[in-house]
Amino acid sequence: MQKLPTWADVVLIPVINLVLAFLVSGLVILYIGENPVQALKVMVNGAMGSTRGWGYTLFFATNFIFTGLAVAVAYHASLFNIGGEGQAALGGLGVALVCLAVDWPVWWLALPFAVIGGAAFGAAWAAIPAWLNAKRGSHIVITTIMFNFIASALMVYLLVNILKAPGMAPESAGFPEGTHLPTAYDVLGLFGIPFNRFAPLNVAFLVALAACWGVWVLIWRTRLGYEIRAYGRSEPAAVYAGISPVRIIMVTMLISGGLAGLMGVNAVMGEAERLTLDAVQGAGFVGIAVALMGRNHPVGVFLAAVLFGALYQGGIELEFEIPAISREMILVIQALVILFTGALDGMVRTPLERLFLSFRKNGAA
């Protein structure tokens, strides 16, 4: 029997968690002598008060959707892939190589190949820890996190020694004109809807939405998804049913790494239009929080990604508007949200379950 009605599980608990996180953040802001209500206003307004705000919020959200889905898919097979950071970095490399290799005439021709390139490189980076886990029993958490460092070192090497364009910065040459993805300004402009010209939101957002739908179909509708979930719940039972653990681990991690790698389509191809060292910027780790808060469901991942996108964008505005609130303070607020929505989930859940049980009992009696 379900302990909580679905709506309470999916809506009420995250909302309570968020309110708690903001309350504590408010106390912190109060403590450094600033007005928390004012700060909240600046954040909300900065993230969602204008098309520019939305343009950045949804741009960040796109990154987090990809990395969040990556964690969610692996989670269904009981694999904790915390290598999203490295897989996304390599995905960015794949996207960059596709964009630089051919003088693309038009973006819609380049996009599918960039998607393949990003996914293939991300998947390849996840394949090594996956193989070590499937064949040698190495712990996937340890290997994926180690591969983040290796990826980071590899990217430095490549951008300093091989892909570096003339100039000071360790970054690749700019991508050709034909790979520039239309931004929200371009797309919405076609329909006569005004949107901020400089916001980085671009068509990769639609790729992210498609990925959400694809993951939902994969996990809950396909035979492979069934096998992934069965393996995730019980490995011995999966073996009893004739499901090969090696195959599931490999396939799941390839899909997971591929999803993380797709982030490059948004960050590298859509925004920077060149490969830089800081293309991922921690989005791989935020993906863990996003998946956690989104209960590993694509819809939840989407909503959580938008929330974290807003936090990011709002945080940047806050830093700009209220100088007393430093970048570190914003990290504290983001960390509090992760803490309350992820780690302290049970703190809200358990009392709430009791509450609902007593309601139900009174209703029945």
Place this chain on the structure above:
Amino acid sequence: MSGAPAIELRGISKAFGPVQANKDISLKVMPGTIHGIIGENGAGKSTLMSILYGFYKADSGQILVNGRETPIPDSQAAIKAGIGMVFQHFKLVENFSVLENVVLGAEEGAFLRPTLGKARKHLTELARDYEMNVNPDAKIEDLSVGHQQRVEILKALYREANILILDEPTGVLTPAEADHLFRILRGLKNEGKTIILITHKLREIMEITDTVSVMRRGQMTDTVKTAETSPQDLAERMVGRKVLLRVDKTPAQPGKTVLEVKGLRVTDSQGVERLKGIDLTVRAGEIVGIAGVAGNGQSELLDVLGGIRHATGSVMLNGAPLSLTGPGSDARARRRAGITHVPEDRHRLGLILDFKAWENTGFGYHDLPKYNSGLMMDNRALREDTAAKMKRFDVRPDDPNLAAKSFSGGNQQKIVLAREIEAGPDLLLIGQPTRGVDIGAIEFIHQQIVQLRDEGKAILLVSVELDEIMSLSDRIAVMFDGRIMGERLPAETNETELGLLMAGMEGRAA
């Protein structure tokens, strides 16, 4: 046997949401007696005991210990009140020693050593007093199930329990181990301890208890003196209708050989040889029962035939060899070849407890064309098929959308059985078909197995319940230490002879 009851329950009620698990239960357990509580799975026995041990809080009612009202909000309070509990699934730390497990949670002071020293002495005394020899330094994982259970009892006694609750204690024991347990329990009773024994096995109730209370659908329906009742009477009180305790079947008419096993050997990951050359045949229209104490290779035999474990030797199915290692030796290949498998441990292997009933019906058969359209699963077909299976196998409640864990043990087993029988096997492997299953369902499950035999299928049955082996099998093979000690026909043998074979006695002579 005078004075206040050791335990008295007054009007205990407990509901989980809309399910009334215990309804106005009153019970008196007299000190120095063994009090049986019998009832089908889901009758509320375990809930009641969990309330007594402080795991659940009753919605209403009182608990009196030795005549004094004693609220038991948690297990600490239960221990303080002198109540000890031995769970069906042991709560031991596998890689700790016996001694460490016994003191776990009862450590004194910041350092372990003084406690351990004291405990060692105390443990030795307890072991001597109650005939429970256990090496205090042995690791739990190295102990047999029977010994692990003794550790659980010692744990309770170490905490000075005067009232001992045992939940289905013999479910995992051999007849000999169960006998030993009963000797221990009698010893404890003679020392003045009070014992509450929860079971669904009538024989145990008759053998050891002084008083027996019957639970049915959350209520305590009867409490009678054991001497004044009979198994048939108790079974009817439990189920609420007449039941058949014997299996009703005609003599087998075996046909051609379906399964032929020769020289089968299995070595486990620790390098221990678990099967030491098994030769066995099963013919069409025949139930071959494997008797034996748990852990003598029966599980490995089922695993190999079911495609879960690698082996060497030869296995022929309908005259064609099966691969025993590498590709083609997995469970999927076995199902394709015509072997289906009701595993011994349905919670670990046979079901995904969090999956819904319909998802479990597809389990192992999820690649069949009828459940698929392209890469997608045809969830509707699967749901409809599940609903039909649930009707035919009388699964209650017959809601395919319910998670497997919400069903009682008997109904879970019926879900597995329906899946594996209706897959239309040539050979059905079935392990512990009625473990943790209530009497009403046992009758049904046995009928299904016999019916499958009558349809001309071959059935290999593994059970540690000798009764079940005796009544269901057409031929009995006894396993001991990875070997088959001998084969007998049920009509030409008895429990004593089988018991000797199970202990490996006659094998050496033969």
